[in-house]
Amino acid sequence: MLMKSIVFVMIFMVFVFILLPVSAPGYCVQPLKYSRHIEVYANGLLTFNDTISGVFQDVSQLSLTFPQIFIENLLDLKVQTDKGIVLETRIVYAGNVSRIEVLDIPPDTSVIAFEAVFDNGVWKRYLEYFNVSVPIYPGLNIPVENLSFKMYMPAPLVVSEPPQNFTLNSGDNVDILEFSASDLESGAMKTESIMISGLTLLKVDRLSRVVTVSEFGDVMVEDFYTVINLGKSTVSRIDFMVPLNASEFGAKDEFGSLQTSNNRAEDYIILTVRPRYSLDEGDRYSFTVFYKLPAGALVDHSLLEDIHTLTLRLDETMPVVVKTLNVSVRLPEHSTVLDAEPPDYEVAKDMAPTVTWVLTRESSPVLSMLRNPPTVRVKYRYNVLWVSFKPALWVSLILAAVAAFYGFQRLRGVKPVEAAPEAKPAVVTEDVLSFVKFYEEKLRVRRQVARLEEDYRAGKISRVQYRTRLSRLRRRIAELDRMIESRKPSVRSAGYSEELNLIEEAEADISICDVGLRELRSRYRAGKVSRQVYERLSSEYLKRMRRSEGRIRRVLASMAPV
Numbered sequence: 001m002l003m004k005s006i007v008f009v010m011i012f013m014v015f016v017f018i019l020l021p022v023s024a025p026g027y028c029v030q031p032l033k034y035s036r037h038i039e040v041y042a043n044g045l046l047t048f049n050d051t052i053s054g055v056f057q058d059v060s061q062l063s064l065t066f067p068q069i070f071i072e073n074l075l076d077l078k079v080q081t082d083k084g085i086v087l088e089t090r091i092v093y094a095g096n097v098s099r100i101e102v103l104d105i106p107p108d109t110s111v112i113a114f115e116a117v118f119d120n121g122v123w124k125r126y127l128e129y130f131n132v133s134v135p136i137y138p139g140l141n142i143p144v145e146n147l148s149f150k151m152y153m154p155a156p157l158v159v160s161e162p163p164q165n166f167t168l169n170s171g172d173n174v175d176i177l178e179f180s181a182s183d184l185e186s187g188a189m190k191t192e193s194i195m196i197s198g199l200t201l202l203k204v205d206r207l208s209r210v211v212t213v214s215e216f217g218d219v220m221v222e223d224f225y226t227v228i229n230l231g232k233s234t235v236s237r238i239d240f241m242v243p244l245n246a247s248e249f250g251a252k253d254e255f256g257s258l259q260t261s262n263n264r265a266e267d268y269i270i271l272t273v274r275p276r277y278s279l280d281e282g283d284r285y286s287f288t289v290f291y292k293l294p295a296g297a298l299v300d301h302s303l304l305e306d307i308h309t310l311t312l313r314l315d316e317t318m319p320v321v322v323k324t325l326n327v328s329v330r331l332p333e334h335s336t337v338l339d340a341e342p343p344d345y346e347v348a349k350d351m352a353p354t355v356t357w358v359l360t361r362e363s364s365p366v367l368s369m370l371r372n373p374p375t376v377r378v379k380y381r382y383n384v385l386w387v388s389f390k391p392a393l394w395v396s397l398i399l400a401a402v403a404a405f406y407g408f409q410r411l412r413g414v415k416p417v418e419a420a421p422e423a424k425p426a427v428v429t430e431d432v433l434s435f436v437k438f439y440e441e442k443l444r445v446r447r448q449v450a451r452l453e454e455d456y457r458a459g460k461i462s463r464v465q466y467r468t469r470l471s472r473l474r475r476r477i478a479e480l481d482r483m484i485e486s487r488k489p490s491v492r493s494a495g496y497s498e499e500l501n502l503i504e505e506a507e508a509d510i511s512i513c514d515v516g517l518r519e520l521r522s523r524y525r526a527g528k529v530s531r532q533v534y535e536r537l538s539s540e541y542l543k544r545m546r547r548s549e550g551r552i553r554r555v556l557a558s559m560a561p562v
Contacts, residue, residue, distance in 0.1 A: 034144045034184075038134065038151045041319040042239060044120025044201040044230075045075075047369055050138065052112045062102040063092075064114065065139025065189050071098040073119035075321040076368040082111035097139070097189070115370045117321055120201045125232045129160050129197045136179060139189035147184055151177040153196060160195035201231035202238065204318075205284065207367075208326040213310060215332045215382075217295035220248075223317055226286045229279040236278045240317040241268040242291045249291035255540060258287060271317075277536045284533070289317060307338065310378045314359075314367070322367040325359045329378050336381040342374070353380075428560060431490040436560040438487075439503075442480040443549060449473050499555050506548040506555075513548075517541040 035051040052062070071091060079087045079102050092099045102112065123130040136149055153159060155173040162168045167178045177194070206226035213219055229235050242249050244267070251258040251273040259274040275285055299310050310329065316322075331337065333352045340347075340355050348354040355378050359366045367373055449470065456466040492500060517538060524534040 032142060032144050033146045033148075034138055034140065035148045036136075036138065036150070038149075040151065040153045040157060040196065040199075042154070042157065042198070042200060043319060044123055044130070044199050045319050045321070045369075046118045046120075046122065046132075048114070048116045048118070050114040052114065052140075053110065058107070059142065060103070060105050060107075061141075062105065062112065063099045063139075063141040064102075065097050065099050065187070066135055067133060067191060068093075068096050068098055069122050069133075070118055070135070071100075073121040074116060075119050076117040076365050076370050078115045078364075078370050080113055081106065081109045082113070083109075085109075087112070099139075117369055119321075120199075120203070120230065123199065123201060125201065125230070127232055129195045130199045130201070130231070131193055131195050133191045133193050135189070135191050137181070137184060137188045137190040139187055140184075141186055143186050144184040144188070145182060147181040149179040149181075151194070153177070156198040158197050160197060163192045163194065166192070199231065200233075200235045200238070201229065202235060203228045203230055204320045204322070206286075207320065207322055208328075209314065210328045210330065211310075211312060212330045213299060213332060214295075217299040217308070219293045219298050219310070219312075220290060221293065222288050222290045224286070224288050226284060227279075229281055229283050229285075232281050234278040234280055236274060238273045238275070238318070240271045240273065240289050241265075242271050242289075242317060243293065243315075244268060245297060246291040246293055249289075251287055251289050253285075253287040255544070276540070280530070280532050282530050284529070306383045307379065307381050310380070311375065312377075313375045314373045316367050316373065319369060320367055321365045321369070323360065323365050325357075325366045325374075327357045327359060327376060329355045329376065331355070331378070331380050332382055334382070337378065338381055339379040341377040427494050429490065429494050431487045432494050432496065433560055435484060435487040435491050436556045438480050438483045439552070439556055442477060442484065443552065445473055445476050445480070446549075449477075496559055499559055502555050503552050506551045509548045510545050513541045513545045517545075 032052070032054040035053075037049040039047045039049070041047075050064075071093070074091075077089060077100070079089055081087065085106060087105060088103045090101050090103065092101060100116075102114070105112070123132050134151065137147065138144070153175045155175075157175070159168055159175055159177060162177060163179075165179065169176045169178065204225060205228050206224070208224045210222045210224070211219060212222070227238070244264070246269060249262065249269070249271055250260050251271070253276055255276060258276060261272045263270045263272070271289065271291075273287070273289065275287065279285055298312055299308055312329070314325065314327065331353050335353055337347050337353050337355060342357060342359070344357065346356045348356065357376060359374055364371060452461075452466065452469055452473065455461050456463075461469075488500060520529070520534060520537055520541070523529050524531070529537075
């Protein structure tokens with residue numbers, strides 16, 4: 001009887017073990033490991049690259065916790081498995097912290113990659129350094145056996161004081177802040193205050209790209225930037241990354257070329273641009289970065305074919321996240337656009353056709369450090385041999401026309417037309433002297449107008465006095481303009497055409513600066529630009545006007561020497 005009972009119990013236990021699942025709920029196939037790598041960029045952007053390995057087989061959802069300020073500055077997010085399956089996410093807001101939930105995880109998943117980009121608004125700005133409360137523990141809804149944390153800060157960024165129990169290692173032009181922990185409970189959350197110096201909190205407010213293809217297939221790329229300084233410290237340099245095979249690179253703004261320097265890195269050229277003036281907090285600045293790529297790098301170019309294809313990958317030249325990007329491709333003159341990708345494009349039909357896109361993505365930014373940049377393609381027809389033979393063809397046509405003309409003259413028995421005599425030297429006439437006299441008076445009156453406006457803005461004269469004197473001076477300028485215009489024909493006939501052209505060019509530049517200065521004052525009064533920006537730009541306009549007036553004075557002095 002006892003033996004029967006023992007046999008019955010053993011059979012029952014065998015059935016129990018057979019029916020038990022191989023992995024009970026909450027059992028992990030391998031110990032859960034969490035790796036968090038953060039990279040800090042010079043403009044204050046941060047990228048999180050988290051790897052979660054050993055995910056529970058029967059768990060279809062994960063939850064990561066972030067401080068609320070990080071969620072408010074989230075620019076881009078991508079979560080996928082080791083098999084490349086992109087996972088759906090949602091954000092759950094809850095007070096000072098929020099959760100990013102990863103949904104519908106496949107049951108056979110063993111590794112999940114979590115990537116995110118955060119804007120530089122996560123930093124607290126001080127005069128000499130920047131501070132950020134970085135989430136060290138992920139606040140995962142599953143226990144973590146091992147946690148590895150690394151934070152990369154490339155030069156010139158410097159960590160002021162590493163937090164306690166953190167290790168600071170220095171590599172090739174990069175500092176690495178490291179930390180590790182084990183046996184973290186479910187939902188464990190920890191942040192550390194990290195102070196860094198050397199950041200420039202620049203926000204890219206506007207970015208567009210113009211690509212110009214020459215007749216021989218080389219390509220000029222121009223990136224138009226508008227940036228805003230969000231930090232309390234001034235910004236006197238901005239770094240960009242241009243391709244290694246680029247040449248003729250540089251930068252410019254509305255006043256001309258900017259000072260640049262370059263340094264060759266392993267995969268790209270670092271182009272350092274120095275703005276025309278240091279950017280204070282809140283300053284907005286627009287400029288262009290340009291570089292040239294050799295023939296054949298982007299265009300499949302052949303002398304024996306007239307159909308070519310431009311393939312351009314829109315890599316960013318600085319760390320940036322952009323939701324909308326305007327791209328224009330200018331083709332050589334007399335080209336014909338056959339096709340272009342992406343399909344939503346417009347063609348401005350001209351001698352040199354231009355293909356334009358407004359690129360957007362439905363659920364993610366167009367440009368981001370987490371994603372492959374978009375690519376545009378333009379297929380066009382253009383005969384390269386025409387460019388090669390065009391100079392010789394024009395010379396041949398001119399020689400043929402000259403030969404035909406002389407042959408026709410010989411048949412008629414008429415002597416060829418003699419060469420025109422040399423131009424007569426300029427003569428100083430009474431009209432020239434009066435022209436110079438009236439123009440010099442106009443410059444003096446214009447200077448009086450400038451001083452009058454300065455006195456009025458400084459409060460030295462009343463509004464009535466200002467209007468009365470300004471009206472009198474403007475009437476005198478109008479009289480002088482009439483007398484100057486009436487003498488221009490005789491001045492040209494006296495041999496001073498080139499001098500008049502130089503004066504008119506300088507006058508046009510003065511008019512442009514005057515309009516720009518008035519617009520700047522209007523924007524300053526409306527509060528659209530800061531006082532520092534107003535003073536710097538108005539100084540630039542005034543210097544440019546004085547240079548143009550100086551050119552006019554030198555031309556006048558050469559026309560009527562003493």
